[in-house]
Amino acid sequence: MPAIKGHGMSYQNGKANNGWGPAAADFDDSGWRRLDLPHDWAVENPFDRDENVSQGYRARGIGWYRRYLQLPETDRGRHIELQFDAIATHSTVWINGIVVDRRWSGYDGRSIDITPYVRYGTDPNTIAVRVDADAQEGWWYEGAGIYRHSWLVKRDALHIATDGLHANPVNQGGRWTIPVEVTLQSSAKAASDGTVDAVLTDPAGREVARGSARARIDALGSAIARIKLEVRDPKLWSLAQPNVYRVRAVLRDRANEIDRTEVQTGFRSIRFDADRGFLLNGEAVKIQGVCIHQDHAGVGVAVPEAIWEFRLRRLKEMGTNAIRFAHNAPATEVLDMADRMGLLVMDENRHFNPSPDYMQQLTWLVRRDRNHPSVVLWSIFNEEPLQSTEAGYEMSRRMVHEIKKLDTTRPVTGAMHGGLTTALNAADALDVVGLNYQTWIYDDYHKKHPKRPLTSTEDTSAFMTRGEYASDRKAQVMGSYDDEPSSWGNTHRDAWKAIAQRPFIAGSFVWTGMDYRGEPTPYEWPSASSFFGAMDLAGFAKGAFWIHQAQWVKDRPVVKLQPHWNWTGREGQDIHVMVTSNAQRVRVLLNDRTIGEQAVDPYEMNHFQVPYAPGRIEAVALRDGKEVAHDVVETSGAPVSLVLTPDRQALAGDGLDAMPVTVSAVDARGRPVPLAQDKVSFSLEGQGAIIGVGNGDPNSHEADKASARSLFNGLAQVIVQSRRDGRGVLRLRAHAEGLQGAEVELAVNAVHASPRVPDVEPTTPLQSWRVSPPATTRPDPNVVLAENDMNSWGWDEPPMRRGPEAGAFRLYRSGVNVRADRNDGRAQLSFGGIAGKAEVWVDGVKLGEKIQAEPAPFAVTLPRGAAHREVTVLIEAVQGQASGLWGRVVLERGAR
Template sequence: MSRIAFHDDWTLQTTAGSTESITLPHDAMIGEKRSPGAVTSFHGGFFPGGRYLYSKTWAVPSTTNGDRYRLHFEGVQGLTSVRINGNETATNVDGYREFAALIPEIEAGTQILIEVDVDNTQQPNSRWYTGSGIYRPVWLETVPATHLAIDGVGLRTIGTGTSTGLRADIAVSRELRRPGFLEIEIAVLDGSDIVGEATASLDGSHAQLDLDIREPRLWSAATPFLYDVRIRLLREGLLLDERTERTGLRTVSVDSTHGLLVNGAPVLLRGACVHHDNGILGAATLRVAEFRRVRILKENGFNAIRSAHNPASRHLLEACDELGMYVMDELTDYWYQPKTAHDLAHQFDRLWRDSARSMVAKDRNHPSVIMYSIGNEVAETATPRGVATTREIHNFIHDLDADRPTTVAISLTGNAFVSFGGKLPGPKDETKTKSRSKAVEVPPDTTPSKASDSFLTSTMFNVIADRIGPITQRIARSKRAGKYSRDAFAEVDVAGYNYAWSRYHRDAIDHPDRVMVGSESLVTDLPDIWREAQKVSAVIGDFLWTGWEYLGETGLGTWTYGSEPRMGIQAPYPHLASGSGMIDLIGVPGSEMLYAQAIWADDDSPRIAVRPLDAQTQRTRKVLWRLTDAVPSWSWRNQTGSPATIEIYSGADEVDVLINGTSLGRKQAGPKTRFLTRFHAPYQPGEVTAIAYRDGREVGRSTLTSAEKGKLRLIHERSDARGGSVDGIFVRLEIADEHGVVEMSDDDEITLSVAGPGRLLGFGSAAVTTEFSYSENTQRTYRGRALAVIQIGPGNESVSITASSTRHGSATATLT
C-alpha cells in the first residue's frame, strides 16, 4: 500500500460565502474575526464557530491494477461528512480521532469531486481553543485487494540487554476469493544495514514474528536511536504490499519500589503539559512546528510531554521519537459529565472505544509513548459508576497494548467536593439527540446523566482553587479526598495526581503498592514537588501547567494591571491566550522556565529576570497559575531611575547582584528561599550580573545587558524536522541591537510581504492580549519580538520575505 500527502489544491468555502485556495493542514477558525460576544467565549479565545466546505477534484489513475483508494484523515475538528461525487462515504464527530474514507470503485481516468463538510458551529465544545476544519494531515492511500491492514503492524521490544529483540504482530486484509498462503518478510535496518530479519507464512489474516537484533541499540530520551522496519507481503514471490515503520527498542515498567524504569534504568519525568494548538498557526499541525516545539522544550530541560487533554498528533510523536522526549498520551478531558455546553460527553459511552482504539493504534510503534492517560479531572471517578468506567477503559487499553502503563489524572480536591454532593448547574443543550447539522446524523443519547445535573467541572475547580490558594493542598490531602479517589486509582497502573503533591509521602505509606505521578502541577509548587519526587521512590515525576503557552482559557495565568478588566481567572476580549505558558506562544522561554531549570539543575548557575518596569508600579491582579510576571531582560528603554525588582533563581547558598559593577549585597538563596531571591534597586542601563556562592565560593554567574539603538532584524530558523518534507519555515522578527540584545519597551508595527512561490501561513507575537489577527500581514511586536511562518511552494525557486516597520527600518531575508 502506497500513500502520498493529499494536501495541495484544496478549496475552502465558508458560510459567509468566501472562497479561497488552501493547502492542508489548515485551521479555518484562526482566520475568523474575533469579538467580545463570540460563542467560544473565554474558552476558545473569543473566536466564532463556523461551517466549512473543503473540496478538491482528483483524477483516478488511468491504471489501477484493481487497487482501491482511501483517504486517511488524522484529525478534523467539527462534525464531519466526507462525500465523493455527492455521496457520503464517511462521517466523524471526534476531532482527535483518526478515520478513513474509502473511495468507491470508479472507472480509471475519471475525475471525482471530494468534499469534506465540517460543521463546528456549536460552541464552546472544549475548555480551550480547538480550531476548525482539516487541521491535521490527510493521506491518499492505494489499497491492493490483499494488503497490510490500517495500522496493521504492531512492534514490541522483547528481551533485555544484548538479547533485546523485536516482536512484530501483523494483520492482513485479504481478498476473500484468493485463499491460500501468503508470505511475510520483515527486515530491521540500521541505515542500509540489515541487523535483523524474519519470514513467515500465513494462511489466515494474522502473523507473529520474533526477530533477533544484532548488537541492539536501545532508545531513550537521552539516546533516541531509531531503526527502520520494512514489512513486505507477498504471494508466490510477487510483492502485494509493503510498509516501513520507524521505531526504537525500548522497555518500560513501573513499580512503587523502583519508580519508572526505561530499559531497566530509573527515570524521573520533568514533564510539560502541552495543548495541541501551534500558536500563530492555530490548530494546524505542521511537521516542522511540532519538531520545533519538542526541540525547544528539550533544550529548556523537559524530558516528557503530557498531551493535554487529547491524543497527540503523529507529527508530535515522530518529533519525540527523533529528538528524545517521553510522552503521556491522553484520551480525553471528559467522560459522561459535560464540561462545556457542546463537548461530546453525552456521546462518551458510544464513542470512547473507537477513540481509544485509534489512539493506541497510532501510538504503539512510537518508543516515545510510555504511558496512556485515560482521562483528565474526571470527577466521575469519585462515584461507583466512575470507578467501573476507569476499570473498563484500563482493561480495554491493556487488551490492545499490554506494554504501557495507564493512569487517570484526578483532581483530588475536585473529588472531595463531589463526595459532598458537589454538583453544579451544568452547561445547557448537551442532551439534544438530533444532528447539529445535515452533515452528520448523531444517534440518540443513551447516557443517563444529564447536563443539568453536572459534576464540579474543571473550570469551576480552577475558579475555586484561584480563590482559596494554598487551602487547595489542604483539601487535597484530606482523608475525604483520599477516600474518593482511592478506588479509581486502584484500577490503573499509575495514580495521576492533579495539584495534590502534598499527599505523596503519606500515600506511599498508606498505599505501598501505588505508583504516583504529578499529572498536573503549579510551577509555584515545584520546589516541594521535586523534593518529594526525589525522596519518594513511588513518585515517577511531574508535569507542569503549562510547558507551552496555548490559545483559549483566557486569563488563567495572566497577571493584569491597573484598570484592566477581568472576571476572576477569566479575562475578557481581547485576551486570546491563557498566559500560563513557561514558554510563550512564539517559543521564547520565560522566567518560570528559568525558575524550573534552577530547581532541576545539577549546577548552581544563577538565572536572572526582572519584573516589567512599565507595569510593576501599577496595581497588580495575580493568579494562581503564574508564579511571577518577570522577564529575562535588562533592556527597558526610557526607564532610567524607575524602581526595578530583580529576581534571581538559583540552588546555591547565596547570590549577589551587581548593577554596572556595583554590588547590592549577598542574600540567601536555594531551597531556603524556594530558589527565588529578590533584589530592589533603581534601574540603570548597562548590565546586571548575578553571582552564585556555595560555601562562600563563587560557583556561577550570569549577565544581562541593555540594548543599544535597536533595528528590525529577521532570523531564518533552520528546520528541526527529520525524515519528512519541510511544510513551513519559521522566521523570527526582533527589534534588537547589533549584539542581538532585544529591547523590551520599544514595540513597533511591522508589515510583511512575500515574493516568489511562498505564502504567509501565520504572523504574530507572544502577546496574550491583542486585536491583531494571525492571518494578517501586519502585526505589532510584543517585548520586541514576533514570529512568521512561510510556506514554500514546489521547485527550487527562492522566496524573499521583507519586513517593514514604522520606526525601526526594514529587513529582508531569502528563504530556500
C-alpha cells in the same frame, strides 16, 4: 443542506448515492475558495466578544471541503483508501454523493475504504467533507477544519492494514525479542495466500534481524502474520541517546512484492515503582514534563511539522524530558519527533467513555501509537466528575481492559483532581495513579496505598505575562516572578519542590509548557489566550522557562537574570532581581560593582533587591569559586532598527516546510529593546508565503493571518512556508514607522517531494437515469412522470446497452446541476456513445438530433439557463440492433 420535502425527494434521499447540497457529486462549488491542507478556518476569523471564551473568542461554525481526483483504469482491482489524520470537530465524508464515514472526535484519524464507491478512467471522483466545528470536545481552542494531513493510499487487493504493523520490543529474562504482528486484509474476490517478511534495521540502517511467516486471507477477510525477531545487545533508547530502530514488513504474493510498511521503534524497559518513581532501563528518572495543547501563534491548530519540531526543541532547551499531549491524541509525526529527540510521552485519550463509538477512539489511539518508544504511559481521562464513583471505576476497568488487549507493555493512568478517598473509585482500576495538583495528599495517599505507583499528571497552574514584572489586574497582566499561582495550583517553584523531594512521585507535568488560545484564566475578554505557559504562544520564554531550566538541566551550567533593566523614572529605587541557576553560588554585579552573592537555592531560586541605575547588570554563576556561566542585561535606548532572526538558514522546497522568524528591535548600539511595541509590516519575495504572525500577547486582537504584527515587549514572530517544487531564495523584509527595516535571505532547497494527488478539473457526470419501457410508437419526450411514480420507469447508470427489442423507442432522463462557470452558453453536454437514432431535449427544448443509427459519440451545446436542467434522450432503435447510452454522459466546459 436543503430540507427534504416531497415524495420524490424523500424517496431519493433514502438511496445510497443521493447526497444533497455540497455533498452531491455535481454540486456547484465554482465560487468556493481554493486552499491547501492542512487548514484551520477558526484562526482566520476575527475575535468576537460574543463567541465562546474557552475557544478563544473565535467563531467556528460549519464548513465544507470538496476535492476532485481521477483514478486510472490500472487502479481497478486495487484497494483504495482515503485517510484523514484529524478533522475538527464532528465530520461526515461523502464519495461521489455516498456517505462513507462519520466521526465524533476532532482528534482521531480515520482510514476509509473507498474502493466500492470510486470510478476509474476519465470521470473524476468527488470527495465532500462536512465539518461541524460548533461541536466541542474541550474547554480550550480546538480550531476548525481539516487541520492535519490527508492522504490517498493505493494498495494491492491483498495488503497490510493501516496501523497493521505491531513491533514493540520486549525483554524476557534478559533476552530482547520483537514479537512482530502484521495484520493483513483482502478486498479480493477469492481467498489468497501471502508471505510476510519482517526486517529490523538499527539506528545506522543496518539489518540486524529478519523473519518470515505465511498467512491465508479469505476474500474480504483479515488475518495476522506473526514473526518473532531475536536481537542481541541492541542499543537502548534513552533520553540522552534515543536510538531508534525500524521494522519493515514486506508482503509478497509468491515472488512479487505487493505491499510494504514500516514503523520506528526502540529498545527500552520502563517501570513505574511505588517507591522509586519512574525507571527507564532500570535507572530512576524523574519525569520533568509539561502539558501542551496543539495550537501555535499564527497558524492555529494547522501546525506544520517544522513548527512542531521547533516547539519540542524549545521545550528540550528548557530541560523538559516528557510531554503530556493534553487532552487528546497528537499528530503521529509529532510522536516520531519525540522518539528521535528523546522525549517521554504520556499519550492521552480524549473521552472517558467505554461505549462503542468512544472505545473505538481509544483502541485506534493504542493501535497507532503502541510502537513508539517515547510513549511510556497511556492516559484514559482527565479530571472527570465520575472519577470518585463506582461508575468511574467500572468505566476505567473496561477501558484499561481494552488497552491491555492491544498493549501489555505500558501502564495506564488517569489524571484525577479528586475522588481518591472514596471506597471505590477510578484509581482502583489504574496501573499508575495520576494526581492533578493535590500536593497535600501526596504523603497520606502514599502511606495508605504503599504499593501504588504515583505521578503528578498535572501541576503548577501559575500565571505569567512574558516581559512583565508587575501584576496589573486592571490591565489583565501578570508579573513574571512566579508569585501568581492559581487558587487550585502552586508556583512553579513550590510545585516542583513538592515533587522533587518525594522519590515515590514519578515526576511532574507542568500546566503548561506553552500558552494556548482559549481558557484565558483568571480573566476573560479582552484576554483571549492562556497565561499558564512557561513560554508564550509563539514559543518565547517567560520567567518560568528559566526557572525550570535551572531546576531541570543537568549537563551544562545555567544562569539567567531577570528582569529587563529599563526602569526610567525609578532611579535609586529597589528592583526585584531574580537569578535562576543550577550552579553552587550566584553573584550579581551592577556596572561592575558587586551587589551581592548567595548560595543557590535549587527550589526557590535567588532574589536580590538592586537599587536601579542605568547601565549593565550581570549575574555570574560560580562552582568551586570559579565562574562557569554568566548573563548580562543592559539598559537600552530607544529602538532605531529591526532585526530578523530565522530559526534556520534554509527551507525544503516541498510546500510543507515552515520556519519561525523572530522579529525584534535594537537601539543605536545594537542592544535589544525589551519594551518595544512597534507595529511591523512584512513582505516576502520568492517561492514561499507568510502563513501566520504572532507576538505572544494574550490580550492582543491583531490578526494571525496577516502581513503585519506589533512587537509585544520587544518580540514578534512571523512564520514563512516554502512552495512545492520551490528553489532559490526567499527574501523576508520587515518595516516599521521610524525604524530602519530589516531583511533576511533564506535558501529554499529543491527536494524530492512526496507524491501529490494531481488537481483535476471538475466535470459534471450525469449518473442517475430513469429509463422508460420500450414503446412501438414515438413517445412524447416531455412526458411528465408523477412524483410518486418510482416504478413505471426503471433506474440505471451509463453505460446502458439494450439488446434488440420488439419496441423501437425508449426515453432516458436525468437531471444535471450546471456549475456557474459552465452556464455560459458554451458548455458541452457530451455523450460517450449513443446507439440508435436519437434526439436530445433539455427542459423541453430540443437541442440536437443524431440521425445515424450506428453507435457514435454525440454532443450538444447547452445554452445559458437555470442552474438545474432536465435532460431527456429519445432513442429509436434500428430493428435487430442494440441501442442505448453506451458511454459516459458529462457536462464539460466548452471551448473559448
